Amino acid sequence: MKINFLFIFLQLFFSVELMAQLNIVEVRPGMFVHQGEHLDIDEGYHGDICNIGFIIGNESIAVIDTGGTIEIGEELLSEIRNRSNLPIRYVINTHVHLDHIYGNAAFINETPIFVGHENLPKAMQLRKAFYEKLNFDFMGVDPKHSVQVPPTKTVKINEEIFLDLGGRLLKVKAYPEAHTNNDVTILDVNSNTLWAGDLLFIERTPSIDGDINGFIKVLDEIKEDQYSLVVPGHGTPSKDPHLAFEKIKSYLEKLRDAIRLAIDNGVGLHEATETLLSDESSNWLLFDVQNKRNINYVYPKMEWE
Numbered sequence: 597m598k599i600n601f602l603f604i605f606l607q608l609f610f611s612v613e614l615m616a617q618l619n620i621v622e623v624r625p626g627m628f629v630h631q632g633e634h635l636d637i638d639e640g641y642h643g644d645i646c647n648i649g650f651i652i653g654n655e656s657i658a659v660i661d662t663g664g665t666i667e668i669g670e671e672l673l674s675e676i677r678n679r680s681n682l683p684i685r686y687v688i689n690t691h692v693h694l695d696h697i698y699g700n701a702a703f704i705n706e707t708p709i710f711v712g713h714e715n716l717p718k719a720m721q722l723r724k725a726f727y728e729k730l731n732f733d734f735m736g737v738d739p740k741h742s743v744q745v746p747p748t749k750t751v752k753i754n755e756e757i758f759l760d761l762g763g764r765l766l767k768v769k770a771y772p773e774a775h776t777n778n779d780v781t782i783l784d785v786n787s788n789t790l791w792a793g794d795l796l797f798i799e800r801t802p803s804i805d806g807d808i809n810g811f812i813k814v815l816d817e818i819k820e821d822q823y824s825l826v827v828p829g830h831g832t833p834s835k836d837p838h839l840a841f842e843k844i845k846s847y848l849e850k851l852r853d854a855i856r857l858a859i860d861n862g863v864g865l866h867e868a869t870e871t872l873l874s875d876e877s878s879n880w881l882l883f884d885v886q887n888k889r890n891i892n893y894v895y896p897k898m899e900w901e
């Protein structure tokens with residue numbers, strides 16, 4: 597009995613500790629970012645590996661990505677409520693990946709408008725069973741608690757919509773297939789800060805789950821604009837957007853060119869995954885595992901080009 601009490605106490609203690617540990621940084625006045633850990637999905641994934649955050653206007657609040665579990669979403673909500681009681685009018689998902697969307701459910705009672713790419717609802721549906729399995733396998737989440745909340749307002753490809761938080765406009769833009777087929781970016785117009793979602797990786801090796809040529813093309817388009825700050829989907833927000841965009845673009849171009857050459861020279865997929873771009877490994881975290889995945893994903897598609 598005593599041991600049980602001790603156990604419950606410890607559990608409570610550590611869950612309270614965890615609640616307090618969602619590190620939040622105010623990167624611009626009224627704009628807050630929590631940076632997830634650089635962990636691979638196969639290595640101790642706990643749902644907290646990407647950047648999530650919120651922007652507070654004069655009248656309302658927008659949340660951008662919500663983390664990989666409802667608990668992370670709840671922690672984010674409590675961090676918001678520590679700072680403001682304004683209504684949460686928008687919850688925006690930058691794309692479908694599980695680490696970015698499974699905290700949405702924590703915001704349902706706030707009755708926000710959920711915003712995402714026009715392809716997001718279908719992408720969520722297609723991945724539902726697979727993501728429920730991953731959430732169960734890696735975190736023991738009962739599939740009943742892997743709740744997807746699809747967007748109630750969608751943005752069409754190449755369309756830009758404005759969300760008004762009261763004296764603070766956000767411009768949400770949807771792209772053709774790039775990192776995924778459902779990427780959006782969010783520009784905070786006042787501070788000229790771009791939330792790039794996974795169209796930008798900083799430090800961590802980029803991942804491709806869409807179209808490599810489309811990804812490069814979208815990066816070319818995005819980097820034309822000058823931003824005072826960019827918040828990537830993963831990694832530290834950067835005041836040198838040009839450098840950050842050039843770095844990811846350079847990786848993707850090298851990857852595409854190396855795969856093209858390998859296919860032309862009859863280098864098989866297995867050998868390609870073992871050898872291509874190994875000289876890039878010192879430039880990125882979690883490189884070996886993610887670079888292999890990227891080659892495995894892109895090579896078969898390019899074989900048919």
Ligand SMILES: [Zn+2]
Binds near residue numbers: 691693775794803
């Ligand atoms: Zn992603």
